[in-house]
Amino acid sequence: MNGKSMHWVNRLAVLGLVVGLTAGFAVAGVAQSVGGQAYSTYVNTPVGYSGPSPLAVLPAISGTDGAEADAQGSTQTIAGALSSDFLNSITSGEIGTAESGAQSTASAASINILNGLITADEAIANVMSSVTPSGAVSNADGSTFTNLVVAGVPVTSGDGPVAPNTNISLPGVGYVVLNEQIPSGDGVTSSGLTVNMIHVYLQSLTGGGCTLLGCLPGVLTTTGEIIVGSATSSVQ
Amino acid sequence: MLQEHKHWSVVPGLLVVALLAACNQDRLSPDRSLLGKPSLKERQPCTPGKWTGGGRIDPTGNRLAGNYDNADEPSGGQPAAPDPAPYMTGKVTFGFNVFLGSDCVVTKGEIQVNWHPAKLAWHVSIHDNVDAFDNQPVSASTFDDNSGGRCLVVGLPFPPGMTARVNPQGGFEQVQFEVCDNDRGGAQNGRINGFHVDAMRWRATDHGDTGLTYLTGGNVVDHS
Numbered sequence: 001m002n003g004k005s006m007h008w009v010n011r012l013a014v015l016g017l018v019v020g021l022t023a024g025f026a027v028a029g030v031a032q033s034v035g036g037q038a039y040s041t042y043v044n045t046p047v048g049y050s051g052p053s054p055l056a057v058l059p060a061i062s063g064t065d066g067a068e069a070d071a072q073g074s075t076q077t078i079a080g081a082l083s084s085d086f087l088n089s090i091t092s093g094e095i096g097t098a099e100s101g102a103q104s105t106a107s108a109a110s111i112n113i114l115n116g117l118i119t120a121d122e123a124i125a126n127v128m129s130s131v132t133p134s135g136a137v138s139n140a141d142g143s144t145f146t147n148l149v150v151a152g153v154p155v156t157s158g159d160g161p162v163a164p165n166t167n168i169s170l171p172g173v174g175y176v177v178l179n180e181q182i183p184s185g186d187g188v189t190s191s192g193l194t195v196n197m198i199h200v201y202l203q204s205l206t207g208g209g210c211t212l213l214g215c216l217p218g219v220l221t222t223t224g225e226i227i228v229g230s231a232t233s234s235v236q
Numbered sequence: 237m238l239q240e241h242k243h244w245s246v247v248p249g250l251l252v253v254a255l256l257a258a259c260n261q262d263r264l265s266p267d268r269s270l271l272g273k274p275s276l277k278e279r280q281p282c283t284p285g286k287w288t289g290g291g292r293i294d295p296t297g298n299r300l301a302g303n304y305d306n307a308d309e310p311s312g313g314q315p316a317a318p319d320p321a322p323y324m325t326g327k328v329t330f331g332f333n334v335f336l337g338s339d340c341v342v343t344k345g346e347i348q349v350n351w352h353p354a355k356l357a358w359h360v361s362i363h364d365n366v367d368a369f370d371n372q373p374v375s376a377s378t379f380d381d382n383s384g385g386r387c388l389v390v391g392l393p394f395p396p397g398m399t400a401r402v403n404p405q406g407g408f409e410q411v412q413f414e415v416c417d418n419d420r421g422g423a424q425n426g427r428i429n430g431f432h433v434d435a436m437r438w439r440a441t442d443h444g445d446t447g448l449t450y451l452t453g454g455n456v457v458d459h460s
Contacts, residue, residue, distance in 0.1 A: 065286075066459070067288075068332055091290070094286065103289060103455050104290070122352060142451070
């Protein structure tokens, strides 16, 4: 093959690459990937462990495709830590040419955490993420508690939301974050959000003590956690 | 020519249906063929493509409520709710992914709907052009609604619609699913009366009808 032929071959190769990439972007649409996950309960405490359950994870989506995953559980009991029923997790997502998105929902009913320290008739975590040519957004609309009571104090009456990242101390136990929201992405081409409706952080005082030279404070150390109603969605 | 292919493609399905009807003595799984399966001529128009979404609705059974999509409910010839009675009310969460073929038959799809007050969960699973729970094709329709959006109805005509597994009882029920993507090209944070502009409706022969209801949260996306 002479130099002139190589020249044309190179031009054709470059042209093919450009056409291929253009076609690829057109097929890929406004997002390269979407993600979603949901689970009703997670327990990791000194008295018991149970991984995310029932867990629904959005399968990998390629090209312009979509998928849905769901999981259900009738009851969940970790003695001394958590009991609940009607456990449901759903996640779905899609990559499209004009819009891509993911949405996840996790719920649990008849919730009883740490022998009645926290109770609720139900908690629903609901998140969505979407990206269009005008930008990327996520929100947790539809995330609510039904008759939530924390340490004997009613937090919601009937079904209602709680302000994001509401922190309530649980003396001798640790603290709980209600409607814990963990955002991600730049809001332009990417966006994501994780919502944990109830996230209990168990803490113990470690170290510290007194000597002839004086007293040193102890350090609060997280020794476990309980999560009820966790939903995640993301686009990028 | 194409129409001939369509008719021929139905023949194996009808044979399967006949065999299933003959074998289905215990009635554990439904026989939708006895309820009036739609012919190809009866099927509604649709645009091939895919629909995906999920979220939550809070139907109240009150047409004056801010989340009742009165404007779009009659679109596409859909009947006024509740059909069947009564209204299903309270928290409903859902997720779905549906692919439509050119002949208005769902080629594959998954639909999960949870009705929280009753602690009931329905699941529809469609593979290889048939409902996994009764081996029959599922017809769908897409149409413009009155607020500039586009809607999808899966399970036409209703009844029999399509067959869903019901948990925790483990039984089956005839259902129909409808969603409307009303924020096409608009801001995904758009609101009507504080609710999302997309809407969802669930009809179940033994439990009632939510009516077309704006989403409290979530999203519906038409990728057709």
